[in-house]
Amino acid sequence: MIATIVEGKDLWQTVVASVVAGLGVTFLFSLGIWGTSQFVELSRGDRQGAATAAGVVALLAFAAVGASVIIGIVVMTQK
Numbered sequence: 083m084i085a086t087i088v089e090g091k092d093l094w095q096t097v098v099a100s101v102v103a104g105l106g107v108t109f110l111f112s113l114g115i116w117g118t119s120q121f122v123e124l125s126r127g128d129r130q131g132a133a134t135a136a137g138v139v140a141l142l143a144f145a146a147v148g149a150s151v152i153i154g155i156v157v158m159t160q161k
Contacts, residue, residue: 120139
């Protein structure tokens, strides 16, 4: 009988989770940067309603990035 060094299912789950998390966090961070730049531009153009909406998008995106980092640290320390 051949010993199993690496479980294929566990390895596949790790690869999929890392790709999804990597793309998700990258997208959220880019959304935060976009929201921040739109907030600045719209504020200069005296479009306060749109600027507020862009600022809220930026804050939510950066909060989600922070939460993702915290969740990642918690998951790593639990194993």
